[in-house]
Amino acid sequence: MTFMELAGRRYSERYFGPEPVEDEKLALILEAGRIAPTGCNYQPQRVYVIKSAEAMAKAVSTGASLCGCPIALLVCYDKTEAWHNKRDRCYDDYTCGEQDASIVAANMMYEAEELGVHSLWIRGFDSKDVIDAFDLPENIVPVMILALGYPSEKSHPARLHGSKKDLSETVKFI
Numbered sequence: 001m002t003f004m005e006l007a008g009r010r011y012s013e014r015y016f017g018p019e020p021v022e023d024e025k026l027a028l029i030l031e032a033g034r035i036a037p038t039g040c041n042y043q044p045q046r047v048y049v050i051k052s053a054e055a056m057a058k059a060v061s062t063g064a065s066l067c068g069c070p071i072a073l074l075v076c077y078d079k080t081e082a083w084h085n086k087r088d089r090c091y092d093d094y095t096c097g098e099q100d101a102s103i104v105a106a107n108m109m110y111e112a113e114e115l116g117v118h119s120l121w122i123r124g125f126d127s128k129d130v131i132d133a134f135d136l137p138e139n140i141v142p143v144m145i146l147a148l149g150y151p152s153e154k155s156h157p158a159r160l161h162g163s164k165k166d167l168s169e170t171v172k173f174i
């Protein structure tokens with residue numbers, strides 16, 4: 001399967017079945033995140049595996065749309081470790097932490113897809129709820145939750161999945 005076939009096959013899963021994700025597959029998904037590029041290779045990402053019933057109950061309590069997934073990865077970064085690009089004259093406190101966490105998450109999302117594990121990228125939560133639920137230290141910034149699992153009989157791509165802008169609207173040759 002080419003990367004384009006893989007990327008084209010993926011869709012946001014909102015109807016997970018109850019089957020657990022095998023430990024071997026989880027290990028490969030986490031490894032795909034581990035080898036992602038990061039700013040200056042500082043690797044500030046922190047991935048919290050939400051697998052136990054207790055952890056999942058905490059995640060659900062945040063109101064994030066977990067859609068019944070059996071496992072989820074809370075992807076954060078340590079703001080004391082992220083590369084601070086001091087050349088930037090627009091944003092004094094700009095770090096690459098959000099980008100680093102996002103590319104780690106994207107690597108994991110596509111590795112999951114290759115393994116037949118569906119996923120949902122979730123950012124529709126209040127960071128405060130997540131910080132409180134998991135008692136995250138002050139230096140840890142939550143970026144997203146990657147819900148993982150197998151599809152159920154109800155699974156299907158949402159209408160928005162097929163609604164992508166034409167390249168002419170998003171790509172400018174300058």
Ligand SMILES: Cc1cc2nc3c(=O)[nH]c(=O)nc-3n(C[C@H](O)[C@H](O)[C@H](O)COP(=O)(O)O)c2cc1C
Binds near residue numbers: 125158
């Ligand atoms: C940064 C980001 C945040 C998102 N947050 C949520 C979310 O909180 N809840 C949700 O159901 N989907 C969320 N999604 C999924 C998008 O709605 C979805 O990717 C988009 O509608 C396109 O559909 P597709 O993934 O099926 O192609 C998010 C996706 C991204 C990239």
